[in-house]
Amino acid sequence: MLGTLGDRPLGAKDAEAVARALDLDPVASCMVSARVEAYGLSPRFLGGELWTAGEPVTSLAFSGANLMPLIGGAGDLELFADRALSTPRICSSIVGPADLALPLWERLATVWGPPREIRDDQPLLALHGYPVIAPDPNVRLVTMADLDRYFPAAVEMFIGEVGIDPCAGDEGRSYRRRLAALISARRVFARFDGDRVTFKAEIGSMSRKVGQIQGVWVDPESRGRGLGAVGTAAVAAAIARQGRISSLYVNSFNAAARRSYSQVGFAQVGTFATVLVD
Incomplete structure (x- = not known):
């Protein structure tokens, strides 16, 4: 045993x-x-x-x-x-x-x-190879010099996705360190229009075979322009260049995100569930 x-x-x-x-x-x-x-x-x-x-x-x-x-x-x-x-x-x-x-x-x-929330239907998606649409050429790797501009967008995404303010308790120092580590690992991507982040995403986990995308977010004022699809395509293309499978999971009720990921070429390969515990 x-x-x-x-x-x-x-x-x-x-x-x-x-x-x-x-x-x-x-x-x-x-x-x-x-x-x-x-x-x-x-x-x-x-x-x-x-x-x-x-x-x-x-x-x-x-x-x-x-x-x-x-x-x-x-x-x-x-x-x-x-x-x-x-x-x-x-x-x-x-x-x-x-x-x-x-x-x-x-x-x-x-x-x-009782749980804080149960997300019982989260399609697990994968993309083998390159996206089927052209990536946004304005999406690039985030550098440490960008962190101050990137941080507010990441916080807004986190609150909307998880329902918790990552700045609570320590004024965001631990969350900022987590983002800085991902930036240093060249796993944070964004589109900057001036000083404003209009698209962001991170490769939260990277194994030898798979890169799992997380934190996909489009600035509310920029939604409806297709930035989520072409931005995600840019991240998936970066993963494909490394010979890895791109993956992510999404809430089933997020119809707009699911349409975007389908446009990129992602297909469902399983179903995840998440139980958030207080």
Whole structure:
């Protein structure tokens, strides 16, 4: 048995088995794969623990700032729930394939609930290769010199998407550091019209195979001009140039965004769900 639940989190000796498990669905596992590839399996560096209820190729979950079930059946989810409830909660959300995330939440809700919000239908999209429309030539990498101009747009996007002000508590210092790290990694893109950001997006996670786009936002005064589609195409083209698959997930009710992503060439490959926990 590898990394038996209740014994220990998965560690370095389980690396090959974990890699095989994550490769079963590289798009759905991108967020976890990116961390494992960058930091290994040590919880100290990974920013969380990888759990299995038996062997990683048949059950796997990540527990950190998010609780992410990746593989498993009903019995595995019971064990993951027991493990999550055995210590104080550290995650702010449960996110992952809907057929795993929602049943896991049902097992946790009586203790962790009520949730702040449940987004139970988030199409997981992927684009293999280049976009089918021309990218916006005015979308470019954001530099550190742009951070002061970029930051307000990122905050507005975050509040609209997550419903929380990222500046609360520390006046935005931690969120600003997160953005600065992404900028340094050349994973932040924007269109600037003068000093105003009219489109923005980030590659939030980057594994060897997949780049997951997040934080897509168009300035309200600039909406209706198609900037979301051609801007996202610019980010997807940058990912394709690196030989990676572009991916993102979107709320099913966001019809405008779904139309934009379809225009770019994205197709649905799965369904995610997110439970935001207070």
